[in-house]
Amino acid sequence: MDTILRPLYYAVSWIIVQFHSFYSLMFDRDSGWAWGLSIVSLVVLIRICLIPLFVKQIKATRNMQALQPKMxxxxxxxxxxxxxxxxxxxxxxxxxxxxxxxxxxxIIAQSPFFISLYQVLNHIAQGKTVGVINQDLLNSARHAHIFGAPLSVKFMDSAHKVESLGATLTDVRVVTVIMIVLMSLSQFITQRQLMTKNVDLTVKTPFMQQQKMLMYVFPVMFAVFGINFPVGVLIYWLTTNVWTMGQQLFVIRRNPTPGSLAYKQRQERLRAKGKLKEDPAEIEAKQAAEAARAARQQPKRQTKAKRQQTGAPAGAGQPRTRASSGNGAAKQQPEDAKPEQGGSPRSAKSGQRKGQQRPQHPSSKK
Known part of the structure; x- marks a missing residue:
């Protein structure tokens, strides 16, 4: 493995030395800031070079999500x-x-650089020169401290080894635990951000279950493996996780997956700014849906008492009339006409009938 990755040892060590020379102009060349910032700059440089692959990863992930129902x-x-x-x-x-x-x-493209950086820092921890790092640079890197912890020590190292580098075991373990927690937390936030905001919620697929499982598995893996990483490697991995989180946040906000929560939020922002014009077909579909919803609305069922009060036929509240036939003609009289004082309704009606003249037959005139 060392023979295969030896060219990368030289490449990684050379990049770190160049950045170290630059930061030595601002910090002490033996300080942890000069060496720590060199590692951070190495991560940024690698991640910038991996942006085209990251774009391919986004497209591939979306294609896989779209193919899940067919699969x-x-x-x-x-x-x-x-x-x-x-x-x-x-x-x-x-x-x-x-x-x-x-x-x-x-991840595949980044793994050789990760392994190479791990081996370079491991050689430094063991006091061995590697790549372009000579003995002078080796002594400087071995004694470089970041927050009181040497860059070349691990959580599981013995107290004797830690004290030989001018540090205490308590400082080393506090720094490594904080970095491991931050590293696992950033990985969890990145995965949760992907699951809650950038997944098409209208399609339930096994892919979503796998991503949900990875959201909890990856942080545990980082916590387990982190105790065996040197402080310099923890800086590398924490930096790359924070970069991934920020990069994914940018992509989700600017180019979210259609159908996801982030996509709906982006459409609302564009609509509020007047930069999004609704599709005429979409407007027509909304109008048709509203018309269909209005047509489906039925009148409320009324009780019998309300139907008698409000559901009376036209002309309610007016005196009802009664038709009496006479010579084919109908005379309208109020049905609720009141009789004269002292008389009964029946006598009043009979009096009205007596007062009516009967039509005579034409033959009776002779």
Whole structure:
């Protein structure tokens, strides 16, 4: 492994030495700030170079999210035939131009630099020259302290080794624990940010379950492996996690996944600023939906008492009339006409009937 990665040892050590020379103009060349900022600058330089791969990772992740329903259908259709299932999956990847490994490209590309930095710092901790770091630079890096902890020590190192570098075991463990917690917390926030804001919530897929599981697995992994990392490697990994968190926040805000919460928030911001014009088809669809909703509204059912009061036929409240036939003509009289004082309603009606003249038959005139 050392033989394969030896060129990278020289590359990583050379970059660190160049940054160290620059920061030595502002800080003591043997201080932890000069060496610590050199490691941070190395991370920034590597991550800038990995931006194109990060963009590919975003596209690949979105493509994988869009393909999840089709992938699930293939798994259900060929659940008893693993070979046919794999063939159909590969066919789907080929048709859509999706590479499942694209989402891992930044991590894969970054891992050789991480291993090389770990080996360089490990050589420094053991007092061995590596790459372009000579004996003079080796002594300077070994005794460089950041917040009281040498860059080359680990959480699990013995008190004797720590004291030989001019530090105490308590300082080393306090600094390493704080860095491990920050490293795990930044990883958790990054993954949670991805799950809660940049995932299409309208589609429930196994991919979302996997991401949710990784949200808890990755911080635990960092906490377990972190106790075996030198302080310099913890600085490297904490810096790259913070960079990833900020980079992802920028991408989610500017170019979120369609259908996600971040996408809706971005549309609302653009609409509030007047920079987003709604699609005419979308407006028409909304109007049609509102019209259909209004048409579905039924009148409220009334009780019998209310129907008798408010549901009376037209003309309610006016005196009802009664038609009496006479020679084919109808005379309208009020039905609730009051009789004269002292008389009864029946006598009043009979008096009215007596007062009416009967039509005579034409033959009776003779």
């Amino acid at each position: 699930k259908a293939i798994q259900e259709r060929y659940k008893s035939d693993r070979q046919r299932q794999s063939e159909e999956m590969m066919k789907l990847y080929k048709e859509t131009g999706t590479n499942p490994l694209s989402s891992c490209l930044p």
